[in-house]
Amino acid sequence: MQINPKSVFVVIPSYNEAQVIVATMKPLIVAGYQVVLVDDCSTDNTREVMRGVPQVHYVRHPVNLGQGAALQTGMEYACRNGAEFVIHFDADGQHDAAGIPAMLEPILAGRADITMGTRFKRKEDIDAIPAARRNVLRVAILANAVVTGMWLTDAHCGFRALNRLALSKIHFTENRMAHATEILSIIRREKLRLEEVPVHIVYTEHSRMKGQSSWNSINILMDLILNKLF
Numbered sequence: 001m002q003i004n005p006k007s008v009f010v011v012i013p014s015y016n017e018a019q020v021i022v023a024t025m026k027p028l029i030v031a032g033y034q035v036v037l038v039d040d041c042s043t044d045n046t047r048e049v050m051r052g053v054p055q056v057h058y059v060r061h062p063v064n065l066g067q068g069a070a071l072q073t074g075m076e077y078a079c080r081n082g083a084e085f086v087i088h089f090d091a092d093g094q095h096d097a098a099g100i101p102a103m104l105e106p107i108l109a110g111r112a113d114i115t116m117g118t119r120f121k122r123k124e125d126i127d128a129i130p131a132a133r134r135n136v137l138r139v140a141i142l143a144n145a146v147v148t149g150m151w152l153t154d155a156h157c158g159f160r161a162l163n164r165l166a167l168s169k170i171h172f173t174e175n176r177m178a179h180a181t182e183i184l185s186i187i188r189r190e191k192l193r194l195e196e197v198p199v200h201i202v203y204t205e206h207s208r209m210k211g212q213s214s215w216n217s218i219n220i221l222m223d224l225i226l227n228k229l230f
Contacts, residue, residue, distance in 0.1 A: 005032035007084035011074030014091035068179025117159035117199030
């Protein structure tokens, strides 16, 4: 099934990614997608950099709210502007724009309302994950299942695709990283159809330097649990 790329809005939450954001967006722009960059009150020169990229929808938070809030802002913007499909896409260069058609295929085929990338379906994708992160992710997969009741092969992969139904049902209340677990609870509660799609994640030097710790997956779960308790 052919799809008009202009009906696909790629939402990119970004905080202090001026160094790599243009390179991240370039293949998305070339592919003809609608790119929505949500600047979560960056303190670097992101705003100045974005002035040179007029093809992109640029939205800026006046205060730093967190990745979950930035995604929510981007989804609401996309919905208001006629998006048929929304892609969640990281700003740091870890995701591959060439993987978007595969992410959309189960939705276009009518099998799913939302797809999530998984790094644990293909050997080459598993091998690309740093060993320490791989082990922690496996713990997080189990913890996710216990917290949400959703048994998936991966945890907290930010590469996702949503149709209009999913877009209307998913509203993040977890402003920061805990949204990555919250979304599973929403999918289960709203009975949205979910399919996992193999993706290849590139662990760049930039993303490692920015402190993408292997323990982030555990921190996400702790954040979610503490928010529910207090």
